[in-house]
Amino acid sequence: MTSFLEYCFLHWGAHAKRDLSDSARSLAVALFREYDNHVSLKLVMMEHVGLEFRHFRNDYWDSPFSGLNCASFFGISDLVSALIKMECYDINRGFSGHTPLTWASRNGHAEVVKILLDRKEVHPDKPSELGCAPLSWAAACGHEGVVKILLREEEVNPNKPDNDGRTPLLLAAEDGHAGVVKILLGQKEVDPYKSDHTGRTPVAYAV
Numbered sequence: 001m002t003s004f005l006e007y008c009f010l011h012w013g014a015h016a017k018r019d020l021s022d023s024a025r026s027l028a029v030a031l032f033r034e035y036d037n038h039v040s041l042k043l044v045m046m047e048h049v050g051l052e053f054r055h056f057r058n059d060y061w062d063s064p065f066s067g068l069n070c071a072s073f074f075g076i077s078d079l080v081s082a083l084i085k086m087e088c089y090d091i092n093r094g095f096s097g098h099t100p101l102t103w104a105s106r107n108g109h110a111e112v113v114k115i116l117l118d119r120k121e122v123h124p125d126k127p128s129e130l131g132c133a134p135l136s137w138a139a140a141c142g143h144e145g146v147v148k149i150l151l152r153e154e155e156v157n158p159n160k161p162d163n164d165g166r167t168p169l170l171l172a173a174e175d176g177h178a179g180v181v182k183i184l185l186g187q188k189e190v191d192p193y194k195s196d197h198t199g200r201t202p203v204a205y206a207v
Helices: 002-018 022-032 041-049 058-062 067-074 077-086 100-106 110-117 134-140 144-151 168-174 178-185 202-206
Strands: none
Touching: 067 077, 067 100, 067 110, 077 110, 100 110, 100 134, 100 144, 110 144, 134 144, 134 168, 134 178, 144 178, 168 178, 168 202
């Protein structure tokens, strides 16, 4: 039973994304209204994000991870739309500085990214605790579709560095995401020679 419950905590979102009946959607919305920092949060972070508990300060676990954050994390567009209409969340807040837009961008959920960007109150270039804006996360994870969507936003700076001086181009080059690299190099604002705080350039990262 313990293993089954753990599986449910970690993977229910993937199943919910495939198909939600009207009754299941209603139940999910009711759950998410009370979801803030749910007991499953640590399990989800360690399993899906690859981060271990020791990597976070204790006060990180007290930062908000709402139902909207969770729905955006798993890419459940129907629930994201429903929760936004309820207007019971700060759409620009989230766990460790990860907003709903950051989670959707990081995990490649293009439809959710579009839904969130349609809200005028959303800050499309808001960085996380690490200084990574949604574009940086999308670039680092190789999500070409999301990168293209974010680059349409006037507020998004395609050359914006994180806390270590790494730009979206550097992050894409580091993990070999050639498609994202080509997209970014097509932006006139992107400096192909811009280095991080250690002096490493995109070419060095690619190597």
